[in-house]
Amino acid sequence: MAESAAATPLHIIVLVKWVPDYQLERRIAEDRRMDRSGGVLSELDEYPLEAALQIREAAERPVRVSALTLGPSGASASAKKALQIGADDAFHLTDDALAGADVAATSVALRGAVEQAFATGDEETEAVRLVLTGMASEDGETSAVPAQLAERLGVALVTNATGISLEGDAVVVDRISASEQQKVRADLPAVVSVTDQANDPRYPNFKAIMAAKKKTTTSWALSEVGLTADDVASRTQVTAAAPRPPREAGEVITDEGDAGKRIVEFLAKERVL
Amino acid sequence: MSAVLVFFDAVDGSLSSGQQELLTLAASLGEAHVVTGAADPSEALAFDGVEVVWTGESEISAPDPALVDLLETAVRESGADVVLGTDSADSTDALARLAVRLEAGLITDAVGVDGDASSGATSLTVHKSVLAGGYTTSAQVTSGPAVITVRPNSVEAALSAGAAPEVTALPVSASSSGVEVLGRTELEASERPALTEARVVVAGGRGMDGNFGPLEELADELGAAIGASRAATDAGWIDHAAQVGQTGVTVSPQLYLSAGISGAVQQRAGMQTAQTIVAINKDEDAPVFEIADFGVVGDLFEVIPQMLEELRRRKT
Numbered sequence: 001m002a003e004s005a006a007a008t009p010l011h012i013i014v015l016v017k018w019v020p021d022y023q024l025e026r027r028i029a030e031d032r033r034m035d036r037s038g039g040v041l042s043e044l045d046e047y048p049l050e051a052a053l054q055i056r057e058a059a060e061r062p063v064r065v066s067a068l069t070l071g072p073s074g075a076s077a078s079a080k081k082a083l084q085i086g087a088d089d090a091f092h093l094t095d096d097a098l099a100g101a102d103v104a105a106t107s108v109a110l111r112g113a114v115e116q117a118f119a120t121g122d123e124e125t126e127a128v129r130l131v132l133t134g135m136a137s138e139d140g141e142t143s144a145v146p147a148q149l150a151e152r153l154g155v156a157l158v159t160n161a162t163g164i165s166l167e168g169d170a171v172v173v174d175r176i177s178a179s180e181q182q183k184v185r186a187d188l189p190a191v192v193s194v195t196d197q198a199n200d201p202r203y204p205n206f207k208a209i210m211a212a213k214k215k216t217t218t219s220w221a222l223s224e225v226g227l228t229a230d231d232v233a234s235r236t237q238v239t240a241a242a243p244r245p246p247r248e249a250g251e252v253i254t255d256e257g258d259a260g261k262r263i264v265e266f267l268a269k270e271r272v273l
Numbered sequence: 274m275s276a277v278l279v280f281f282d283a284v285d286g287s288l289s290s291g292q293q294e295l296l297t298l299a300a301s302l303g304e305a306h307v308v309t310g311a312a313d314p315s316e317a318l319a320f321d322g323v324e325v326v327w328t329g330e331s332e333i334s335a336p337d338p339a340l341v342d343l344l345e346t347a348v349r350e351s352g353a354d355v356v357l358g359t360d361s362a363d364s365t366d367a368l369a370r371l372a373v374r375l376e377a378g379l380i381t382d383a384v385g386v387d388g389d390a391s392s393g394a395t396s397l398t399v400h401k402s403v404l405a406g407g408y409t410t411s412a413q414v415t416s417g418p419a420v421i422t423v424r425p426n427s428v429e430a431a432l433s434a435g436a437a438p439e440v441t442a443l444p445v446s447a448s449s450s451g452v453e454v455l456g457r458t459e460l461e462a463s464e465r466p467a468l469t470e471a472r473v474v475v476a477g478g479r480g481m482d483g484n485f486g487p488l489e490e491l492a493d494e495l496g497a498a499i500g501a502s503r504a505a506t507d508a509g510w511i512d513h514a515a516q517v518g519q520t521g522v523t524v525s526p527q528l529y530l531s532a533g534i535s536g537a538v539q540q541r542a543g544m545q546t547a548q549t550i551v552a553i554n555k556d557e558d559a560p561v562f563e564i565a566d567f568g569v570v571g572d573l574f575e576v577i578p579q580m581l582e583e584l585r586r587r588k589t
Contacts, residue, residue, distance in 0.1 A: 022519050023538050026404050044520060103379050104372065138519065139404070142381040143362065147369035151341075156451035157370070158336060160362050172455070176514075177335055178361045178467075179283060183456040184336060190451075196520050197513055235378035239398070240411040247545060247564040254557070255571025260579025263551055264587070266567045272473070272528040272549050273495075273584075 008169065009062040010188075011127040012052040013117055015110065016045040016067050016082050018075035019139040026139070032238040033100045034139055036071065041078040042139075046085070046201035048132035048194040051164050053086045053202070059166060064088050064127070066117055070098065070109055076217060083212040084204035090217040091117045097222055097229035103140075105232040107148035112225035114153065120218070128169050129189040135160060135196065143193075150191035158186050159193040275390035276325070277303040278353035280344060282335055282363040284311035288318070291359050291425035291470045296320060298428050299357055302397070303390030307438075308347035310340050310447075314440065321435035325351065329445040335363035339448040341370045346443045348375065353418065354394045357386075360422040368420050378414025384427040384525075394419035405519060405542030425470040426525050468498040468515065473528045476500030476517055476544070480533015480554060480573055483510050487577040488532060494584050500524065500544075502534045518543035532573045536561025553577070 018039040020026040027035045049067065056063035067082035067090040069075045079090035093113040101109065118129050131153075136143040143159075150157035162181075163174035170187045176195075186192070204212070222232065253259060267273045277299040281292055288296070299305035306325040307318055310333030318326055327347040333339045344367060348356060356371065358364040360382050372379035378394070385400035394417030401410045402424075414420075468474065475497045477488045485499070492499050500517040501510070517524055519542035529547035534540055536552065536559055544550070545564055552565035553573045562568040569576055 022405065022542060026407060028404070028408050028410070032410070103369065103381075104376075107373070141403075142379075143365055144369035144379060144381055147366040148373050148379075151370040151373040157338070157366065158452060159366050175336070176460075177363050179285075180460055181458040182336075182454055185453045185455055186451060235372075235376070235416040236380055236412055236414050238410050238412045241403075241408055242410075243408055244402070244406060244546075247550070249563050250566035250568065252557070252562050252565070252568035252570065255569055255576060258579075259553075259569040259571050260576045260581075261583045263553075263567065263569060263576070263580055264583040266551065267528065268587075270528075270549055270566075 007061060009064065009127040010055075010059065010130065010166070011064045011066065011118060012055065012130045012132060013066045013068050013114055014045070014049045014052050014082065014087065015131065015133045016049065016069050016078045017042045017137050018069060018071045018078035019137060022138055028241045032241045036074065039074055039077070041081040042134060042137055044134035044136060044138060044196060047196050047198050048134055049082055049085055049087065050199045050201040051194050052132050054199065055164070055166050064121070066091060068093070068110070068113055068117055070094070070106065070113065072099070076219070079217045080212065081204070083215045083217070084209045085202060086208060089215055092217055092219045093222070093225060094219060095222040097232055100234065101232060102234035102236045103142050103144045103148055104235040107145055107152055109222065109227060109232050110145070110149050111152040112222070112227045113220065114149070116220065116225040130171065131191045133191065133193045135193050146191050146193040153189070153191065156186040156190040158184055158190060161192050161194045162197045164192060164194065164198065275303040275355070276306045276351040276353040277355045277357060277390050278347060278351050279305055279307050280356060280358040280364060280368060281307065281309040281311065281314070282340070282358070282361060282367060284309050284314040284317050286317065289467065289470055290430060293430035293432055294425065294428045295357055295359060295423055296323065296432060297430050298386060298423060302355060302386060302388065306347070306351045306353060308344060310334055310337070310343055315437045319435055319437040320432040323435065323438050326438045326440045327351070327443050328440055329447065330442050331446050333445070333447045335366065336452050337447055338370070338451060339445055340367045341374065343443060343445045344368070344371045345374055346445055348418065350443065355390045355397065356418055356420045358422050360424050365422050368422060372420040375418055375420070376416060377418045377420050378416050379420045380412055380414065381422045383421050383423045386421060386423070393417060402546055405523070406546040424525070426472070465492060466496065466498050468500055468522055469524060471498035471524070471526055473497035473530070474500045474517070474524050474526045474547070475530040475532065476502065476534060477505055477511070477532045478502035478534030478540070479504040481505060481510060483508070485511055487574060490581055491577055494581055502540050531561050531565070532577065534561055535559045536564065
């Protein structure tokens with residue numbers, strides 16, 4: 001390992017999203033946008049955060065972990081939760097022009113915020129840079145933001161990490177593709193998406209919750225990360241949205257010794273055999 | 274007719290059902306052109322209507338970013354205004370990056386695409402099922418080309434065999450820039466269909482009590498894929514890849530047979546768009562019965578063996 005790598009600080013930005021709670025009823029409003037009046041930190045974003053904290057704990061170099069969220073004012077709750085879990089500081093990009101942002105608009109805005117967050121701080125100018133994300137958001141579920149962000153930042157992309165470790169100024173990642181398990185190395189800077197198989201996220205304890213009160217969250221409008229409303233125009237539009245009619249309960253029987261046969265009869269009748 | 278470019282991130286001996294559905298969809302919108310980083314895809318693509326196939330000069334496989342260069346070059350060569358791919362992670366990664374380069378609209382996880390590619394990318398209507406099947410939406414790209422990933426089991430594959438197409442190599446080669454692959458291990462090949470593409474899924478949960486044997490037998494009898502609830506994968510009874518639900522895989526098969534799964538929100542999010550749901554659970558209050566088309570309150574270790582017996586009896 002190069003001497004210089006051990007000394008160079010590392011700055012990890014973890015993207016965290018404030019999403020409608022899937023345990024409750026989620027709805028699309030009349031303007032065909034997600035109702036974002038309530039929310040929670042996306043569970044899938046706890047895994048990249050845990051990965052960042054583990055890297056910080058294992059590293060023999062200064063590691064700063066920042067949480068970055070994009071969303072309406074309520075989204076600051078997800079930044080706060082990330083601070084309680086263990087991030088060092090947080091950033092919140094919020095702007096009316098981002099309402100209803102599609103993948104393209106989101107990744108443009110995130111690029112601006114990521115670059116601004118990396119530039120913030122004293123020692124970070126020389127720091128090596130890593131962006132960690134979840135495997136998907138729990139609301140939009142496109143899984144396409146990490147790839148678009150990497151492309152816009154012009155850095156390496158590794159998705160679906162089931163394990164990640166730091167080696168000098170590179171990350172070594174175990175990832176799964178459709179047909180194989182891969183071990184890959186990516187030089188930093190890079191964007192890595194982390195699956196829910198990578199680790200067991202910690203819960204914030206009382207001490208961490210108290211410590212989080214002293215940590216800072218910086219809020220930015222688009223103009224403060226060098227972007228205009230035109231820069232974050234969506235390239236897609238939703239033209240219609242309708243709730244799916246709820247499934248109705250069918251026949252429920254209690255097994256009287258012939259239920260196996262009756263299921264097969266039902267399948268034959270429904271022509272699904 | 275306008276070209277519709279179909280991207281396959283990998284091509285094995287023969288096309289998967291999801292890939293065949295994609296070709297069928299492409300042909301309904303225009304003239305299907307195929308681009309893939311796979312080596313020698315010609316035999317697998319021997320279908321009527323598939324005449325234009327692009328590859329790189331060498332095999333290019335994910336996560337090599339040269340796949341994006343290959344896609345970009347193929348879009349230029351074919352003049353395609355519509356690009357389709359499966360919704361696998363590797364395919365989504367490459368297409369999402371392509372969309373940035375083309376300043377194109379990206380729509381993922383479509384369950385249908387209507388229109389005619391020759392009327393332009395912005396004229397297409399793309400259908401999606403979102404919020405775990407809670408809503409159906411329609412969307413359009415406002416800036417072409419349209420880059421769309423499609424969920425398996427969304428269209429009926431209807432292809433007829435044809436001559437093996439000629440393959441044209443584009444001047445793009447595998448690169449090692451940025452991401453270096455240190456090792457690859459093939460995942461254990463299964464005789465069963467892929468979970469996301471299967472027409473029939475049989476899934477087990479906490480009620481399996483660590484014994485997936487009967488369910489595996491049933492899966493083999495029905496030609497089904499095996500799914501599981503989070504409780505079962507967390508317990509280590511079955512591989513995590515089998516997890517169906519909000520944090521796992523979303524499936525929309527013709528038949529979903531749920532065994533020993535209570536059917537809490539987490540699980541329902543991954544399977545409630547299945548055409549037919551059959552549930553077996555010993556708890557009559559299990560929420561899965563609220564959405565099952567046919568439910569059995571009973572012991573799955575008695576019901577499933579009887580199902581097997583009856584299925585085999587009907588076969589003979």
